[in-house]
Amino acid sequence: MAAETSDPNPCGPVLARWCARWLPNASRPVAVAYSAGADSTALLLAAHERWPGRVIALHVHHGLQAAADGFEAVARALCERLGVPFTVLRVQAAHAPGQSPEDAARVHRYAALARAAQAQGAACVLLGQHADDQAETLMLALSRGAGLPGLAAMAPCFERHGVVFGRPLLDLPAAALRNWLLAQGQAFVDDPSNTDTRFTRNRIRALLLPAWERCFPGFRPMLARSARHAAQAQTLMDDLARIDLAQTGEPPTIQALQALSRERQANLLRHWLRRSAGVAASAAQMDELLDQVADNTTRGHRIRIKVAHGFVLRVGDRLGFAAPDDRGPATRPI
Template identity: 40%
Template sequence: MSLDSLLLSALAPWRSSPIWWVAFSGGLDSTVLLHLLARLADRYELPVIRAIHVHHGLQVAADDWSAHCQLVCDELGVALSVIRVRVGSGASVEQAARIARYQAFGECLGEGELLLTGQHRDDQAETVLFRLLRGAGVRGLAAMPAVRSLGRGSLVRPLLEVSRADLEAYARANGLAWVEDPSNQQLEYSRNFLRRQVLPLLQQRWPRTVSSLARTAGHMAEAQQLLDELAQQDLAAAQGIGDCQWSNLPNLALAPLRGLTSARQRNALRYWLAGLTLAPDENHWAGWECLRDARPDATPRWRLAGGELQRGGDRIWWLPDAWLEPVGGPVSWSGPDTSLALPGNGTLRIEGELPSGRLQVRYRQGGETMLVPTRGRRDLKRLLSEAGVPTFVRARLPLLYCDEELVAVANLPQLSRGGVALNWCAPEF
């Protein structure tokens, strides 16, 4: 199959997309991709083709590359957007540049638009080998997906089945010029070492190394899909509604998880945590076992990137770092308004008639008591425990005071006086 036909077939599901953006670095891969698309657009009714070049500012020749990209786009009649980014500091310049680049791409994409990148089969094989040497699991060895969401649109890699040799042959046959990043020759970068030293040596012994590694990525992607489907089934039983769902904190019932094998527990949790934090490495799962096996009255914590898991009743809860920050002091409530914005802690709404007196919203400090109808004065800590409010929610739970007397606890109608209902919309972090 010709490159034209292969590309047209790969992009067939997105022919109705409003714009196809090409991530155009000026290198071989993206130059061939842009040329192919521009040529196809002359013969077929395709979405608008545009190019986007990210200027990292890391190389002396970066300005020249931008100028080269503009020249190529002018010749092809394709509009080019050049975006300058600031690359963050860190142990890996490559990784920091990649993060900055894809953040810029994501911000450019409109609803339903595509970003097309030129990664090919050799890149896929290199990624598999790189991740294998780092001890990646099934998800990591699936390497680069052909399609994934990005911003308000999607990222598509339509050339993953094409070899670099085929791309270079096309470029030479069509007289295309491209730029070479000199950093690609620096062997101190691990990927360059694999590309320049390791893969050629492997191919001397096993000529089909690249295609075999790329095929392995496909097998791993299929295996990961099955693992994800199993995780969805296992999580379905654990995602029932429990108490305090108004806290807006992701949570799971613990009992269904305990009934799974250890391997299925880890698989389900990896899937659930994927949108919340970085995947725990193999040496970090002891934190889960401590959390799972702790006594009911214990308060174990499993610390992860950007937050932690805690136990609350018979459920586990994800608490982002922002939730763990202390809330502010008292907030006065005056006037006829029945709603109140709490700094850093969502909003409150009163249903019923506002009590007459000096109203203030406060948070627990310890030692609070409340006069409960038919029960007399009771310790607030015990009342919250009876209501099943997890310990980590209590510090943020708004308390309404009228003339120094606690008259209502947010979202607990059984702990209110005078027909006042205090509804709290907790923050979403």
């Protein structure tokens, strides 16, 4: 049993603000992705307080480490005490060639959470990522030379697999969550893989965040503000891409593309590839594709540029995207 204190859960106010914007009239159950870590524990408690009797906990068991069974036991114990329905989602997070284990685990995790939320009629799935996670994501994007989508970091609300996901804690630092839980005497787990500095994100957490805190105390809200600015700018870029696609057609005709500036061509093509095929071209791939579009002045000119797992091709007077198992290129949004 957690110790009783008068300190309010710091998640409560930010959860209320998030709901006011993104979930103002929810009448269905609300799911929490509950790992038993500090962030999701604080979020589960705040959600249970806000929606008593309407919260469900979804616990993803990757089976990737020996401690996973212990995480499940801690999660199950709290849910039993609260009377919160608890569902364990066991996923096989094997990664494909060229895919990192972290990316594979994330893909499988979101798919499993979405299936469970739909099966249980949840209005959304709340995630426990906080201000430190947002700062790490932005620093990771900078280290990779990311464009605006990467610099926008994590969105407070998004849709995947037909399910709404929310991140209400992006303005809260990790220390605020942990300190509150410790004051309450509330048990939570520390994932040992989070200290493995073979992973870039963990090196950022262990080395860069403390250095930034020493140089720029209270830097997290500033990085979060930069991420919001990037997200706003990306929204405008997407609006422009949709306007240009209306002129070029979708998939875009090559001649209409050539009438645009190189920068607008790149913006349109990134938007089209992301929307129609769910892929993103690297900077080198995009430069090569733009060069090929510019050089395409004869009927017999051929385009075949590797992008992600497939190819951008010329199909008549248009561009198309073909995956390796496609019978032909995609000529309409997938």
